[in-house]
Amino acid sequence: MDSKKSLCAYLFLLPAGIVLTIFFFIPFFQTIHLSFFDYSHDVYVPEFVGFSNYIALVKSPLFIKTILNTFYFLILCVPFLVIFPLFLAILINQNIKFKNTYKILIYLPVVISIVVVAIAFKWLYAPNGLLNFFLEKLNISQIGWLSDPKVSMISVALVTIFKGVGYYMMIYLSALMGVPKELYEAAEVDGAVGFKKHMLVTIPHIMPMIALVSTISSISALKVFVEIYVMTRGGPLDSTKTIVYYIYEKAFENLDMGIASAGAVILLFIVMGFSILNIFVFERDKYKV
Amino acid sequence: MKLKPKNILIHSILILICILSLIPFLWLLSTALKGQNENIFAYPPVFIPQDFTLDNFKEVLRLVPIVKYVINSFIVASITVVLNVILSALAAYPLARMDFKGKKVAFFAILATIMVPFQTIMLPVYIITLKLNMVDSYSTLMGYVGLIMPFAVNAFGIFLMRQAFLAIPKEMEESAVIDGCNSVQIFFKILLPMVKPTIALLAIFTFIGSWGEFLWPSIVLTNEKLFTLPVGINNLSSAFSANYRLVAAGSIVSIIPIVVFFLALQKYFIAGSNDGAVKG
Numbered sequence: 001m002d003s004k005k006s007l008c009a010y011l012f013l014l015p016a017g018i019v020l021t022i023f024f025f026i027p028f029f030q031t032i033h034l035s036f037f038d039y040s041h042d043v044y045v046p047e048f049v050g051f052s053n054y055i056a057l058v059k060s061p062l063f064i065k066t067i068l069n070t071f072y073f074l075i076l077c078v079p080f081l082v083i084f085p086l087f088l089a090i091l092i093n094q095n096i097k098f099k100n101t102y103k104i105l106i107y108l109p110v111v112i113s114i115v116v117v118a119i120a121f122k123w124l125y126a127p128n129g130l131l132n133f134f135l136e137k138l139n140i141s142q143i144g145w146l147s148d149p150k151v152s153m154i155s156v157a158l159v160t161i162f163k164g165v166g167y168y169m170m171i172y173l174s175a176l177m178g179v180p181k182e183l184y185e186a187a188e189v190d191g192a193v194g195f196k197k198h199m200l201v202t203i204p205h206i207m208p209m210i211a212l213v214s215t216i217s218s219i220s221a222l223k224v225f226v227e228i229y230v231m232t233r234g235g236p237l238d239s240t241k242t243i244v245y246y247i248y249e250k251a252f253e254n255l256d257m258g259i260a261s262a263g264a265v266i267l268l269f270i271v272m273g274f275s276i277l278n279i280f281v282f283e284r285d286k287y288k289v
Numbered sequence: 290m291k292l293k294p295k296n297i298l299i300h301s302i303l304i305l306i307c308i309l310s311l312i313p314f315l316w317l318l319s320t321a322l323k324g325q326n327e328n329i330f331a332y333p334p335v336f337i338p339q340d341f342t343l344d345n346f347k348e349v350l351r352l353v354p355i356v357k358y359v360i361n362s363f364i365v366a367s368i369t370v371v372l373n374v375i376l377s378a379l380a381a382y383p384l385a386r387m388d389f390k391g392k393k394v395a396f397f398a399i400l401a402t403i404m405v406p407f408q409t410i411m412l413p414v415y416i417i418t419l420k421l422n423m424v425d426s427y428s429t430l431m432g433y434v435g436l437i438m439p440f441a442v443n444a445f446g447i448f449l450m451r452q453a454f455l456a457i458p459k460e461m462e463e464s465a466v467i468d469g470c471n472s473v474q475i476f477f478k479i480l481l482p483m484v485k486p487t488i489a490l491l492a493i494f495t496f497i498g499s500w501g502e503f504l505w506p507s508i509v510l511t512n513e514k515l516f517t518l519p520v521g522i523n524n525l526s527s528a529f530s531a532n533y534r535l536v537a538a539g540s541i542v543s544i545i546p547i548v549v550f551f552l553a554l555q556k557y558f559i560a561g562s563n564d565g566a567v568k569g
Contacts, residue, residue, distance in 0.1 A: 009383035027413035
């Protein structure tokens, strides 16, 4: 490990290091720093207030509501995004025709901008839109998809699910390739068929991937923003206001940078909890030095 | 081909799911093709336009500079891809192949960034971008720079490239050292050509990600001349919320480039699921 070799390594790391320092590390510490200041009186003369922003947030019913909303959203999407794409991947992984066509069509929503997907769904959710027409056909009364506070979060979650299914299906498909064929043959010899065969062989074998999908989908659920921004703006009655939407509003609409940063730090802790669990439990090998 | 009952069931489920993933877009397309004389809220809904017209497309292209948005998105996404490939590959090489002081520190610093979502640091990133004059109010060029730089490199790209470098046998390098190659030559002449498939993968997924990015551009952009597609289309949908035909036509136009891109490169998207080559 001579110093010339070290210097060479640093030179290779330098360009990425500069970008990450300016646009990641400095902003990261600045977020923590800002969270201890009060900007609400004068944006240009911040006042050091210690933990007051955090205390104000914890005491704020609206902030608590956004946390509960975010976890409600997570519970609505994550189980579905973990299980359903796996089911689809197992179906497509059979020896069937038109495999690639199915994969392409199911993956299509993944590549289309979430803004357009949200606009398309806003149109489907319209009071006299397509979805309510089908409900009427089924003799179910109309639903205020985006106007009823009881339903609005479910409507938002449906969009996230729609956009995510193809992505997680592809992850599962690549994992299914790694399941040795002999295991299925052995299970068949033992008399396991169909559903049982997958419960005995597939599921245990791709458990790490299931864990990974749970983590990725949970973290993206905690960060949900665009669907809400385009479709509901946090409404009706704050029923779809999530943590990121709250931070966005405080930072860029109310210019209350202290509160926004304290909210960001709280979100950071929640996300870090999920990530640390994933890295240290499921992905140890990948990130070994 | 003989159709077993089991396969019929599988095909029916998959066809149903494919239809479901297309319906929102087909319904947009149908709405966009309906003329002024047709009620787009008709009960029951009509899928095939009765008053078929392309006027909505002509109108939206006349009113909104969608082509300009496409060009902006293309510029931003392409430069983001180039920077990500170069910076990730450069940083990944020492992390995979060299021993140096502070390797662990560098490694964990990069790893830690995975845990911090952009949403939690976006406010200081915005303040820094403003201070560095990387905004469209300063100049068009700096506007592009500000759109791109926060996404020029990320930990996923670095770790993806590192995995690819780790998979190359050490002997390749050792023989090059004997031949008198230095680190720079080894990197460009030997290692880089061997990880082309990973570079392609990183490039494609970075492109899709950058193309669809909404939050950051919507924060930094003030000048409509620099609007990227998602920002432009969102703007269109608020400005013309009363005219859904136009919003639908604009949305359809906006997804054409990325759908063409996806279909042209589909083998890369489904490759991983065919041979297990992708272990992201």
